[in-house]
Amino acid sequence: MKIDRGSIGRLQRFPSVDLESYHDFLTGFRQWMSADYGRAATARAEKLLADFEMPDHRAPPPDAMIATLESNPLVGSFVRTWMNCQQMAHKSLHDEFQSNANFYREGLKAADSAGPGLLELDPGLDIPDYARHEIHTQPGGYVGEEFAGQIYYYSTMSFYRGRNDQNELYTAMARSVPLPAYGKVERILDIGCGIGQLTVAMKEVFPEATVWGLDVGAPMLRYAHKQAVEWGIDVNYTQRLAEDTRFEDESFDIVTAYILFHEVPQKVTPSILKEVLRVLKPGGIFFIRDFQTNRKHAPFGKYMSWKDHTLNEEPWSQEFINSDFVGTLKEAGFTLLEGGESQPFLRDYICQKPVG
Amino acid sequence: MAADKDTATHTVAFIPARPGDMAYTDREVFLGHPMIDNLVKIVLELGAETWANRRRLRIVEQLLESGGAVTREAIETHIMPKDEQAELQRERDAFVRRVYGVLARDPEAS
Numbered sequence: 424m425k426i427d428r429g430s431i432g433r434l435q436r437f438p439s440v441d442l443e444s445y446h447d448f449l450t451g452f453r454q455w456m457s458a459d460y461g462r463a464a465t466a467r468a469e470k471l472l473a474d475f476e477m478p479d480h481r482a483p484p485p486d487a488m489i490a491t492l493e494s495n496p497l498v499g500s501f502v503r504t505w506m507n508c509q510q511m512a513h514k515s516l517h518d519e520f521q522s523n524a525n526f527y528r529e530g531l532k533a534a535d536s537a538g539p540g541l542l543e544l545d546p547g548l549d550i551p552d553y554a555r556h557e558i559h560t561q562p563g564g565y566v567g568e569e570f571a572g573q574i575y576y577y578s579t580m581s582f583y584r585g586r587n588d589q590n591e592l593y594t595a596m597a598r599s600v601p602l603p604a605y606g607k608v609e610r611i612l613d614i615g616c617g618i619g620q621l622t623v624a625m626k627e628v629f630p631e632a633t634v635w636g637l638d639v640g641a642p643m644l645r646y647a648h649k650q651a652v653e654w655g656i657d658v659n660y661t662q663r664l665a666e667d668t669r670f671e672d673e674s675f676d677i678v679t680a681y682i683l684f685h686e687v688p689q690k691v692t693p694s695i696l697k698e699v700l701r702v703l704k705p706g707g708i709f710f711i712r713d714f715q716t717n718r719k720h721a722p723f724g725k726y727m728s729w730k731d732h733t734l735n736e737e738p739w740s741q742e743f744i745n746s747d748f749v750g751t752l753k754e755a756g757f758t759l760l761e762g763g764e765s766q767p768f769l770r771d772y773i774c775q776k777p778v779g
Numbered sequence: 780m781a782a783d784k785d786t787a788t789h790t791v792a793f794i795p796a797r798p799g800d801m802a803y804t805d806r807e808v809f810l811g812h813p814m815i816d817n818l819v820k821i822v823l824e825l826g827a828e829t830w831a832n833r834r835r836l837r838i839v840e841q842l843l844e845s846g847g848a849v850t851r852e853a854i855e856t857h858i859m860p861k862d863e864q865a866e867l868q869r870e871r872d873a874f875v876r877r878v879y880g881v882l883a884r885d886p887e888a889s
Contacts, residue, residue, distance in 0.1 A: 426851070426852055426855040429856070439855060440838060440857075441835065443834075444827075445830075445831050447830065447834065447871060448827040448830040448831065448875075449827065450871075451830075451872050452826070452875050455872065455875045455876060455879065459880070459883045460879075460882060460883040462883075463883040463884070464883075467887065467888075495887075496810065496886065497883075497885050497887075499810050499811075500809065500819060502809050503816055503819050506807070507823050508823070544789060546784065546786050552794065555791065555793045556794045563793050564793045564794075566790060566791050566793055567790050567793025568790060569788035569789065569790055641789035642788075642790060734807065736796045
């Protein structure tokens with residue numbers, strides 16, 4: 424018999440004390456990886472790569488560079504444990520939710536038709552292959568595992584290392600979104616909303632606005648909606664494609680996209696930008712937070728970025744970081760207002776739809 | 780396209796990171812031999828299990844100190860006081876450093 428452990432504010436407690444403690448260990452280990460362990464591995468890698476030249480910062484790291492790093496026990500154990508943490512986080516959660524599938528299924532079902540907000544699922548949606556990939560080593564990815572939303576939520580808790588227990592990162596992001604040129608916000612769309620962390624934060628920062636979260640993954644949206652129901656937050660979620668939102672022309676004041684564009688292939692990006700431009704009102708804001716692009720990494724940074732792509736299952740990240748995203752945004756017709764580094768490895772691209 | 784959908788679970792067929800092998804990353808060898816990589820995994824798992832036991836024991840101690848019943852439900856629903864949480868996090872971080880700190884010692888450092 425499962426015991427409902429409830430929530431503390433915005434923090435959904437883990438399904439059991441043991442699972443919570445297991446992930447607490449991972450949080451501590453990841454904390455240490457980002458400090459002493461990471462510094463030691465980076466220092467050794469920099470020594471090993473002192474004579475390496477990266478001829479083209481967009482090219483994959485040369486095999487000789489990979490072999491040099493991975494034959495070193497300190498660097499090798501660092502990458503090994505990094506992957507172990509990801510796998511431990513996902514496997515422990517996958518086991519929990521699949522072992523108690525009926526219990527968790529009932530919870531999702533009960534919330535599906537509850538309010539205050541809407542949940543629109545589209546069983547007939549033709550989900551493109553690019554969105555069907557497993558990602559971040561999460562079993563089944565975002566569309567192929569019934570409890571993908573729960574697994575994503577709990578697995579990112581040790582990734583955030585306690586800094587987002589109350590959705591603080593998303594609230595701060597929502598507060599940093601500028602107002603449209605005309606100063607009024609009535610409707611907001613969050614594309615690639617996942618489990619709705621930014622969607623909810625946008626509603627809290629703009630309480631008078633009608634807020635929609637859009638994503639291709641039904642399991643992610645169902646969990647997003649379940650959370651919004653539990654918190655009594657009036658946001659709507661819909662299962663559609665970012666490149667085909669089916670919303671009316673010029674119907675939103677703000678569109679947001681958090682870490683979406685490095686998770687879609689470059690050939691799809693222009694169609695998403697075209698769609699956002701269509702649904703935004705003139706003077707409206709398109710707020711993007713994503714990886715920095717067209718940037719020269721230090722050699723070890725390049726290696727880790729490559730391993731993030733190949734080992735941590737980021738199928739489209741290299742295409743994105745090697746692109747000129749600012750140029751792509753301008754080419755699509757947006758005016759770049761401002762932006763800069765926000766979270767580690769991420770930057771804001773704040774765009775406006777031109778008036779007239 | 781319809782055949783690849785499961786309407787009961789709202790899922791569709793996904794593309795595995797490596798076809799037919801969801802745990803492909805287990806095959807990546809970083810430490811010279813797959814068994815050494817496996818040992819690292821075992822050591823991490825044991826650390827997590829040890830920490831889970833220690834944390835559970837701390838909750839049981841808190842329940843006993845407060846004079847309440849020590850039932851499974853009491854353990855699962857217990858909310859640790861903030862100061863105890865902070866103390867336990869310090870203990871966790873010290874535990875990680877004490878057990879795993881040797882990994883960050885560079886054997887080649889002069």
